Each structure stands twice: as structure tokens, then as C-alpha cells.
Amino acid sequence: MIRRAPRTFAEHSPILFPALMLVVFFVIPFSLMIAVSVFRRVPGGFYEPDFVFSNYERFLTTFFGGVMSFSLGLAGLVAAVAVGIAFPFTYRLVRLPRPNQIRWLVFLLSILSLSEVIIGFAWSTLLSRTAGITNLFVALGLMAEPQSLSPSFGALLAGLVYQAFPYTVLVLYPALARFDPYLVEAARTLGASPLRAFFTVVVPALRNTIVATTIMVFVFALGSYLLPQLLGRPQHWTLSVLITDQAIYQSNMPFAAAMAVFLVLVSLALVGLALLAGRREEVA
Amino acid sequence: MSALVLDGLTKRYGSTVAVHGASLRIPHGQFVCLLGPSGCGKTTLLRMIAGLEEPSGGRLLIDDRDITDTPAHTREFGMVFQSLALFPHLTAGENIAYPLRIRGVSRADQRRRAEELLELVRLPGVADRPVSKLSGGQRQRVAIARALALSPKLFLLDEPLSALDAKLREAMQIELKQLQRRLGITTIVVTHDQREAMTMADLVVVMSQGRIHQAASPMEVYRQPADAFVADFIGLTNLLDGQVVQPGTVQVPGGALSLPNLPPSGRVLLSIRPEEVIVHPTSGDGSNGSLNRLPGTLSFMRDLGSSVEFRIDVAGKEIIALSRPQDRPPVEPGGALSVELPPGSCVVLPPMVAS
Amino acid sequence: MPWRKLNTVVASLIALVLSAPLMVVAGVSVNAKKSLTFPPQGFSLAWYAEVFTDPGWRGALIASLVVATLSAALAVVIAFPLAWFLWRWRAPWARAFEILGMTPFILPPVITALGFLSFWAAVGEYGSPWTVVVSHAVFFVTLPLVTLSLGFGAVDRAYVEAAATMGADDRTVLRTIVMPLVRPYVISGFAFAFVLSLNEYIVAYMVVGFTMETLPIKIFNALRYGYTPTMAAVTVLFVSLTALVFGLIAFFGDLPRLLGAWAKHD
Numbered sequence: 026m027i028r029r030a031p032r033t034f035a036e037h038s039p040i041l042f043p044a045l046m047l048v049v050f051f052v053i054p055f056s057l058m059i060a061v062s063v064f065r066r067v068p069g070g071f072y073e074p075d076f077v078f079s080n081y082e083r084f085l086t087t088f089f090g091g092v093m094s095f096s097l098g099l100a101g102l103v104a105a106v107a108v109g110i111a112f113p114f115t116y117r118l119v120r121l122p123r124p125n126q127i128r129w130l131v132f133l134l135s136i137l138s139l140s141e142v143i144i145g146f147a148w149s150t151l152l153s154r155t156a157g158i159t160n161l162f163v164a165l166g167l168m169a170e171p172q173s174l175s176p177s178f179g180a181l182l183a184g185l186v187y188q189a190f191p192y193t194v195l196v197l198y199p200a201l202a203r204f205d206p207y208l209v210e211a212a213r214t215l216g217a218s219p220l221r222a223f224f225t226v227v228v229p230a231l232r233n234t235i236v237a238t239t240i241m242v243f244v245f246a247l248g249s250y251l252l253p254q255l256l257g258r259p260q261h262w263t264l265s266v267l268i269t270d271q272a273i274y275q276s277n278m279p280f281a282a283a284m285a286v287f288l289v290l291v292s293l294a295l296v297g298l299a300l301l302a303g304r305r306e307e308v309a
Numbered sequence: 310m311s312a313l314v315l316d317g318l319t320k321r322y323g324s325t326v327a328v329h330g331a332s333l334r335i336p337h338g339q340f341v342c343l344l345g346p347s348g349c350g351k352t353t354l355l356r357m358i359a360g361l362e363e364p365s366g367g368r369l370l371i372d373d374r375d376i377t378d379t380p381a382h383t384r385e386f387g388m389v390f391q392s393l394a395l396f397p398h399l400t401a402g403e404n405i406a407y408p409l410r411i412r413g414v415s416r417a418d419q420r421r422r423a424e425e426l427l428e429l430v431r432l433p434g435v436a437d438r439p440v441s442k443l444s445g446g447q448r449q450r451v452a453i454a455r456a457l458a459l460s461p462k463l464f465l466l467d468e469p470l471s472a473l474d475a476k477l478r479e480a481m482q483i484e485l486k487q488l489q490r491r492l493g494i495t496t497i498v499v500t501h502d503q504r505e506a507m508t509m510a511d512l513v514v515v516m517s518q519g520r521i522h523q524a525a526s527p528m529e530v531y532r533q534p535a536d537a538f539v540a541d542f543i544g545l546t547n548l549l550d551g552q553v554v555q556p557g558t559v560q561v562p563g564g565a566l567s568l569p570n571l572p573p574s575g576r577v578l579l580s581i582r583p584e585e586v587i588v589h590p591t592s593g594d595g596s597n598g599s600l601n602r603l604p605g606t607l608s609f610m611r612d613l614g615s616s617v618e619f620r621i622d623v624a625g626k627e628i629i630a631l632s633r634p635q636d637r638p639p640v641e642p643g644g645a646l647s648v649e650l651p652p653g654s655c656v657v658l659p660p661m662v663a664s
Numbered sequence: 665m666p667w668r669k670l671n672t673v674v675a676s677l678i679a680l681v682l683s684a685p686l687m688v689v690a691g692v693s694v695n696a697k698k699s700l701t702f703p704p705q706g707f708s709l710a711w712y713a714e715v716f717t718d719p720g721w722r723g724a725l726i727a728s729l730v731v732a733t734l735s736a737a738l739a740v741v742i743a744f745p746l747a748w749f750l751w752r753w754r755a756p757w758a759r760a761f762e763i764l765g766m767t768p769f770i771l772p773p774v775i776t777a778l779g780f781l782s783f784w785a786a787v788g789e790y791g792s793p794w795t796v797v798v799s800h801a802v803f804f805v806t807l808p809l810v811t812l813s814l815g816f817g818a819v820d821r822a823y824v825e826a827a828a829t830m831g832a833d834d835r836t837v838l839r840t841i842v843m844p845l846v847r848p849y850v851i852s853g854f855a856f857a858f859v860l861s862l863n864e865y866i867v868a869y870m871v872v873g874f875t876m877e878t879l880p881i882k883i884f885n886a887l888r889y890g891y892t893p894t895m896a897a898v899t900v901l902f903v904s905l906t907a908l909v910f911g912l913i914a915f916f917g918d919l920p921r922l923l924g925a926w927a928k929h930d
């Protein structure tokens with residue numbers, strides 16, 4: 026039962042099935058997608074093997090540039106808002122008694138795993154004219170008559186933050202749970218108020234965690250594809266929506282694949298940065 | 310005939326050597342303690358014997374059969390782990406019966422053997438209890454019972470008592486020794502506690518930095534340490550640098566001593582136990598029959614109840630002496646006195662190598 | 665202490681905002697009339713009944729449950745040997761497969777979805793119902809992989825060594841010691857994958873969107889033709905099922921540890 030490098034075939038055999046599955050059903054599809062991105066589209070049909078960069082050249086149009094900068098800007102805004110709320114929230118969460126903590130975690134996990142369809146539907150209902158929050162405002166005398174708040178940029182932002190918030194909390198949770206509370210207690214004994222201790226001790230000490238989390242949430246928000254359709258207007262469509270649209274409705278797989286490759290590169294670069302930021306903290 | 314032979318067993322991890330060519334013969338029925346400070350390689354050596362580490366070199370033989378490459382699960386040794394490693398999902402009885410269960414022994418026989426072993430370790434009636442409901446001492450006994458379930462050829466224990474409090478540990482040491490005598494099983498225990506080793510072992514193997522320094526009976530290790538490390542590690546001792554000035558005479562700080570067993574010339578190291586040092590209230594100067602006396606001043610004294618400890622400054626070197634309270638000499642701190650180092654109590658060792 | 669009070673207020677506010685959309689959906693799901701109004705007018709559970717009686721909704725529900733069960737099981741079957749291998753042997757190269765197993769979960773889902781679409785189209789299986797099972801299993805293999813890595817990591821190697829000195833070979837150790845100790849982690853890995861598969865839209869849509877309807881696909885398709893209270897009822901059922909599964913994980917397992925916090929008793 027010595028833990029050493031495996032030598033015989035029998036010792037290697039357990040990894041065969043997982044390796045095979047991951048290679049066949051992830052590496053090959055992924056590579057295929059990269060290949061398709063340089064294929065030539067056959068109008069009205071599928072695509073045929075080729076080696077052209079015309080699909081990438083379409084990135085240079087102002088329309089694509091607009092979608093790209095909107096997607097990145099939106100993801101950035103969502104990440105900033107989500108981390109801004111989730112960080113102080115998680116900081117309190119890890120200090121709750123265990124049963125309360127678990128109740129919150131179950132609640133957050135449930136929301137996190139909700140389908141985007143459901144989140145989109147729920148928010149559009151909440152923001153609708155007939156069943157929405159504005160009815161409550163009217164009842165309270167804050168508004169003259171109920172109105173629809175969706176679709177709009179605000180609705181989209183609310184939906185995205187709603188979806189990203191539990192994710193952000195769960196990414197922050199391990200780092201904050203391991204954070205040494207004595208640092209704060211030390212600051213408190215030196216006379217710092219709780220708020221001051223939070224901003225002068227906790228935030229600087231976890232700066233890299235915050236950076237890494239923001240990037241992870243950014244990538245997460247970049248992946249949203251249904252909420253822009255359900256809560257936003259067409260000008261709010263993101264790259265993910267555009268990719269789906271090109272692949273399914275325009276039957277332009279090569280262009281969709283090229284955009285996906287681009288999205289992969291952006292995401293991987295960001296995840297790499299996040300890992301780097303996370304590692305620096307462990308060294309420090 | 311030897312039961313177990315270690316022949317140059319070596320373990321390297323990259324460039325560091327954990328065990329350096331350990332060779333040892335352990336006769337049948339012996340109780341052996343591997344003793345040394347943490348990181349000396351004693352646990353690695355035990356794990357190689359158990360088959361839990363692959364030796365980088367050397368051989369391991371049992372009854373003249375080479376088992377170096379035999380995997381742990383076919384060696385049929387019993388082992389008690391430092392953490393005890395009792396399976397948390399099984400009861401005490403199921404833990405003990407585990408080796409029988411995986412050999413397909415019937416449930417009734419498993420049960421009978423488990424009860425029998427619990428009886429042996431004087432813990433009857435806990436077979437159905439989950440291990441989490443047992444006290445530290447009870448877990449200890451269950452772990453021992455489990456390791457003995459197959460009546461192994463070799464009984465290995467890695468710091469088995471380290472988790473117990475001091476009183477219980479002492480009691481378990483004696484009990485473990487009695488159990489081993491009754492079963493006559495060859496036993497190897499790893500410990501860093503020299504009292505534990507002295508209590509239980511027939512053979513103490515003193516290790517440091519991956520090497521075996523001495524393998525001998527507890528008395529011999531104490532009285533006749535093989536080198537400065539052993540002398541210093543086992544109990545408290547005074548170590549004096551000396552230079553042989555003429556055959557039979559060695560110059561040490563504060564004076565000259567006449568000793569047998571001295572080399573004809575060169576540097577030596579003398580080891581003398583504090584309880585062998587005799588304190589005289591008068592400052593002897595080596596004249597009129599006051600053999601091997603060195604003058605000094607008392608720098609510190611404390612009463613330890615069962616003994617009195619003196620710390621004496623002899624020419625800048627501190628010598629510790631212990632005497633029984635009733636033999637306490639009439640001296641006060643700061644006062645002049647002399648210490649006598651009887652020739653028969655001084656062990657002559659090779660000089661310390663700068664390391 | 666005003667500070668404490670503020671914390672409670674903020675936490676309650678967050679809880680309120682997080683649950684508000686679901687509350688409204690729960691409200692409209694019991695409307696007596698087929699209209700989207702809140703507070704509900706009248707009370708009726710007819711829309712819940714329709715989820716089970718309407719062939720379209722019932723079919724989608726069954727399809728989702730079957731896909732989620734099979735794909736979560738397959739995800740565990742892929743993750744278990746990999747996680748065990750990484751724990752049992754010293755094989756740094758095998759970490760590459762672990763990273764591979766984590767990647768689909770980190771990248772935007774549309775990418776994985778598109779990859780599967782290209783793949784199934786290329787091998788001529790585009791639209792076959794079973795392809796969504798394989799796709800979801802690979803997409804969500806991350807979850808059992810993470811829980812099992814934690815689970816194996818929590819098994820004291822001394823247990824394995826102790827079993828070995830008592831005569832257990834690798835297979836016996838796995839069956840009698842390791843398996844019982846990691847079982848909670850197997851179950852939570854399965855449950856995580858199950859819930860996420862149940863709620864997944866885009867991979868399912870791209871792979872089998874034109875041949876079968878899972879519940880999220882059905883809801884989205886229905887939304888395009890306008891609101892029906894049935895989708896609110898389905899949503900409530902889904903949220904409850906999801907919360908129930910996570911509640912069970914929390915009840916039987918160590919949720920904070922699964923989510924990466926050190927266990928208090930370590």
C-alpha cells in the first residue's frame with residue numbers, strides 16, 4: 026500500500042475510463058470547435074473543411090466590437106456589484122453559528138443551481154406590470170399606477186447580479202472561512218472600530234482574494250446567455266447570446282466557433298490571472 | 310538463529326537520507342525499542358520493516374527468508390499506528406475482527422476471537438461500541454488487540470502511547486511489556502521517550518540522523534554508551550573534553566584524572582552521570598589521597614524532593630551532581646567545594662566530531 | 665448593540681431580495697385564473713396538477729429527471745476512478761486529467777455547448793436523446809470530482825496502511841475501508857451533478873433542443889408563446905426539489921467542508 030508512481034498496466038487501469046471519456050467527449054469536441062472556426066461556411070447548409078480566417082476577420086466590424094465591449098463592460102459591472110455586496114456579506118456569514126451558516130448555504134446553493142430560464146422568468150414576473158413590484162409601490166402610494174420594468178438594462182443587471190451573487194459568496198467562502206479572526210480581534214483591541222478594522226485589516230489582507238474572485242465572477246457573468254434575452258432588449262445581447270444565435274438560428278457554425286474560441290481565450294487569460302492572484306496570496 | 314535481520318537497510322528521499330544502512334539482528338521473542346529524537350529515521354525504519362516504505366537499498370530477512378520485496382499485506386505482521394488508525398465506521402469488535410473478516414472467517418468465529426482478544430488486553434465487553442465512544446486508553450487496547458488478531462510473527466508499534474497522559478502511559482508501558490512476555494512475540498516499538506524504552510525493552514536501538522548509534526540492553530546503553538550522542542541522549546550526563554597527557558592520566562578543565570581504559574594519547578571525551586559525581590564540602594587540591602577530585606564553586610542548588618541537584622562551576626565548565634537528600638553535603642551557593650569523579654564511573658568516549 | 669442590529673437588517677434585506685422573485689412566482693402559481701397577477705386572485709392548485717397531467721409538461725419533467733439521474737451517475741462513474749487514482753498513486757501527470765475535468769465548468773457554458781454540438785454533428789448522432797446524458801456527465805464531472813477529491817483527502821492514509829498490515833490488498837482496502845468512508849462524498853457529488861443537470865439549459869438545448877424537451881427547454885419555449893401559470897408551478901416545484909436536495913446534502917454531509925472551509929473538528 027505504498028504511495029508511489031504506478032508501474033504496471035493493472036495499476037494504471039483505473040484512470041483509463043475517465044481519461045478516455047474526457048479525451049473523447051471534451052478534448053475532441055473542443056479541438057473540433059477550434060477546427061471549425063477556420064472552416065468555410067457553405068451558405069444555406071453546413072460547413073466544409075478549409076483553412077480561412079474570414080470568420081475571425083468579422084471580429085473587426087463595429088457591430089461585433091460593440092457586442093464585445095458591451096459584454097465585457099456588463100460582466101465587469103456585474104462582477105463589481107456582486108463582489109461589493111458579497112464580500113462583506115460572506116465576511117459575516119462565516120462568523121454565524123454553524124446551523125445558520127448551513128441554512129444560508131443551502132439557500133444560496135439552491136439559487137445558484139437554478140436554471141437561467143427560471144431566474145429570468147422569476148425576475149420578469151417580479152418586474153412585470155400585472156404581478157410585479159410596482160403593484161406594491163402603488164399600494165404604498167409611492168407610484169400612481171403599476172408599470173413594467175422589464176425588459177431593460179436595469180432588469181438585466183438585477184437578474185445577472187442575482188445569479189452571480191451566490192456564486193460570488195461560494196467562491197469567497199473558503200478564503201474567508203480560513204481567514205484568521207485574531208487579526209481583526211488584534212485590530213479591535215488596538216481601538217479600531219468594526220468598520221475600520223474591516224477596511225484596514227480584512228480588505229487589505231484579502232486583496233488578492235478579492236481580485237481573484239472578481240475575475241472569476243467576471244468569467245461567470247460572461248457566460249450568461251439567457252438572461253440578456255429574457256430581461257434585456259436586443260441591444261443588450263452579449264457574446265454568449267450571439268454565439269448561440271449564429272450556431273442555431275443563422276446556422277453559421279464557423280463564425281460561432283470563431284467567437285467561442287475568442288471567448289475561450291479571454292476566459293482562460295482571465296482565469297490564469299485569477300489563479301496567479303490567488304497564488305500570490307498563498308505565498309504572502 | 311535470528312528472527313529478523315536488517316541488512317544495510319537504507320531509505321533516501323531525493324538527496325536526503327532518512328535511514329542510512331541500518332543493520333541489526335533481532336532474536337526471537339525480543340522486545341526492541343527504536344529510540345531517538347524526532348526525525349532520526351526510527352519511524353521510517355519501522356515502516357520499512359512493515360512494508361509501508363520501499364527501501365532504497367539493503368535487505369530484510371525473517372527466519373533467513375528475504376522479504377524485502379514482499380508487499381505489506383502478505384507479510385503478516387501486526388502493527389499499531391501512532392494515530393491508532395482505528396476504522397471510524399466500525400465498532401471496536403469489528404475493528405479487531407477486520408483481519409479475520411477479509412480472510413472470510415465466519416461471523417461467529419470473528420466474534421469469538423474479538424472477545425478473546427479484548428479479554429487479553431483486559432477490556433472485555435466493549436465489542437459493540439463504536440470506536441468514537443471509547444476513551445484514549447481503551448482505543449489503545451483495541452488497537453493492540455487488532456494488531457494481535459492474527460497472532461503475527463512480528464508485532465510493530467509506532468509511538469503507540471504518545472497520545473496518552475503521563476500516568477496512563479506508565480501503566481500501559483508495564484502492561485505492554487507483560488503482554489509481550491506472556492505471548493513471547495518479537496516486538497519492535499518506536500519511541501522518543503527514553504524512559505519508555507528503558508521500561509519495556511530487552512534491546513534498545515539508539516538512532517540519530519538516520520544512523521544506528523548503539524543497539525544494546527537498557528543497562529548497557531545507560532552505563533556504557535557507545536558515543537557522545539548516546540551518552541547525552543540517554544538520561545542526563547556530564548561530558549568533559551580531555552587530553553591524555555601520560556598513560557593512565559587525562560587532563561580535563563580544573564585538573565587531571567587517573568582513569569583506566571584510556572587510549573595511550575590524544576583527545577578523549579569523558580561521560581559521567583550526575584548521580585555518580587560525589588560532592589565534597591572541602592576544596593580538594595588532588596593531594597593526600599583525594600583521588601580524581603576537581604575544585605569548584607557551587608553556582609546553583611535545588612531540592613528535587615527525591616534528590617538534591619548541584620550545579621558546580623569547575624574551571625568554567627558546569628558539572629551537575631545529584632545526591633540523596635540524606636547525603637547532602639553542607640555547602641551553600643557561592644561556596645568552594647570539590648567534586649570527585651570515581652574512575653569506575655567515568656566512561657571514556659571518542660572525542661566529539663564537529664558536525 | 666446597533667452594529668449587530670445593522671448586520672441583521674442587511675442580512676434580512678439580502679434574504680428578502682434573494683427570495684422576492686421566487687415569492688412572486690410562488691404567488692402567481694396559485695392564481696385561480698390563467699393570468700399573471702400578484703397578489704394572486706383566488707387560490708388554485710390546478711396548475712400544479714397540470715404539470716403532471718399535461719403530456720407536454722409531464723414528458724419534459726420525466727425527460728429532465730431521467731437525464732439528470734443518468735448523467736449524474738455517469739459523472740460519478742467517470743470521477744470516482746480518477747479521484748481514487750490521484751489519491752492512491754503518485755502520478756503528477758494524471759493531474760492533467762483533473763484539470764481537464766474542471767475546465768468545462770469554469771469556461772462559459774456556451775463554449776462547451778458549441779463543442780458538443782460540433783462533435784455530435786460530426787459523428788452523426790446530433791439529436792439522439794442519449795447524447796445529452798454523455799454531454800451533461802462530462803460537463804458536470806467537475807462536481808463529483810471536487811467532492812471526491814475532498815472525500816479521499818479526508819481519508820487518513822494510516823487506515824489504508826493499517827488495513828494493509830492486516831492483509832488487505834488494494835481492492836479489499838477500497839471495498840472495506842475507503843468506500844464506506846467516502847460514500848457521503850459520492851452521494852453529494854451525485855446530488856450536485858443531478859441538480860445542475862436538472863437546471864441546465866444551453867448544453868441540452870444545443871445538443872438535443874430540436875428532438876426532446878427538458879424542463880428548462882420547455883419553460884423557455886413556453887415563455888416565447890406567452891405566460892402560463894403552469895411554468896410558475898414548475899418553477900416552484902423545481903426550486904423546492906433543488907432546495908430539498910441541498911438540504912439533504914447538508915443534513916447527511918459536512919456542507920461547509922464540501923464548500924472548502926476547514927472542518928471545525930480537524
